[in-house]
Amino acid sequence: MYVQGIINPFKGKIGVISNFENVKCLDDAVTLFDQMVRTKPLPSVVDFSKLFKTLLNMKHYSAVVSLFREMQTLGITINGFILSIVINSYCLMHRVDYAFSVLPIYLKNGIPFNVVTFNTLMRGIFAENKVKDAVELFKKLVREKICEPNEFTYATVMNGLSKTGHTDKTLSLLRLMEQGSTKPDIFIYSIVVDALCKDRKFDAAIDLLNEMKQKGVPPNIVTYSSLIDGLCKSGQWEKVKTFFSEMVNLNIYPDVRTFNIVIDGLYKEGKVEDAEEVMKHMAGKGVEPDIITYNTIMDGYCLCGQRDRARRVFDSMIDKNIEPDIISYNNILINGYCKEKKVDEAMQLFREISHKGSKPNTVTYNTILQGLFEVGRIGDANFFYAEMLSAGHILDLYTLCTLLDGYFKYRLVEEAMSLFNKLERKMEHTSIELYNVVINGLCKNGKLDKAHEIFEKLSLIGVLPNVRTYTIMINGFCLEGLLDEAKDMLRKMEDNGCLPDDVTYNVLVQGFLRSSKISETATFMTEMAGRGFSFNATTAELLVKAISEKPSVLDMIPELHSRIMK
């Protein structure tokens, strides 16, 4: 029994007290809804919005929509709270078009739009990667004074921008806010710190952290976790320790998320023992592992080639009554099968998952798609992609990159370009990562001119090349023996404030070595050493080859000499 009628002695009428905490699943919610609509007098609109919020939290977005329609059919009063929950549901279903179609309902019912309406819509637009549309809406709100943007508005826009690679714009908005009346709060600062870390601008992130302290907006657990994540991913373990201690000294205690971040970082670097040490520390501090901890551990073991151990962890999870989720399946079982090139087993498991109560998600599809391409089963990959589309699955950037990369890898340039052109026309997925795949694919298939053309177009369409884009172009030029162009590109990237990384230098060195330009190779190697970058396997192989063909190479490259001595 979820609804209890009680007499409210002050108002003298029957009110409904609903215990929404008892609503555990979709059935409970629908039962409660049915009871509510039959109660006389009707429960308040507040009760209905609480129920809708509960459904939203349980991710039953389409249920929100259908119950909302039923309310309308029954002529039950609605309000702005309910409408924004409906808009949010559509947005979370990646149907921002339907979300917009809710706007006329405001007008019909005389409910004014407010800043929440637009914040929710903007988040939905960003979720579909329509950066330009979102920014346009933001500007329109400000320009036409439709509503006053608040901290939430800025947070939404800045998060959307940073997640699509526009860290610089995020930073300018921060500075703009500091001048204006809506001052940046802890959410805003945390978004910028995270953006800077994802952009590998750690010094800037640390500067901002200090700036926060000075401005009286002290960093919290999220800010520190973001920074620690960035530092883990870039292998700066000393700094990880520093900030870990710093936060504890400030009485900000690492939570399960912080620990998961560190454990994940350690496994990704193959530091299994350190990861286990951190887990012990975590247990000692009384922080309970969650499902993500287990998934991280399993993923970590798989990465270190200890797949059997991961399956143990899998079993122990079940023993501890922690239900494996779709990520557990994705990370260890499906991904494991795919890595072992046992795609049929992966497919079979994929079919079984839904019977076990989990639902394959986009990552599941992407993993299998990638697995199929990996073993060259292009026809099956296409078939699987079609299945994904017809099942109404959301394609993410990874899906598209996997498809394009797969096509290019098997020299299916026309298929790749036709898919890319279709995507570009829709202009929904303008992300540098997607362009990187296309530019790389074209370069590797001997279509440097076309690749260059797309590269040049990037700035016109507002997509910023990143270090990988430049490296891909440099590699493209090197493959064609156009070493001057490769060097020009290196200069260009530095002029544009994009610093070359170890991959860039390895690519350059390989290009010059292949053309036997030893003295220039030596120059780049010295630069590499100065920046603390090391050779990768391919570079080392080429070097060995060059030396065996011509031993004097060794003397021409002093840098190499000292390294070999070491």
Place this chain on the structure above:
DNA sequence: TTAGGGTTAG
């Protein structure tokens, strides 16, 4: 006394 913002998986 009901709506909208930040950190971890491929």
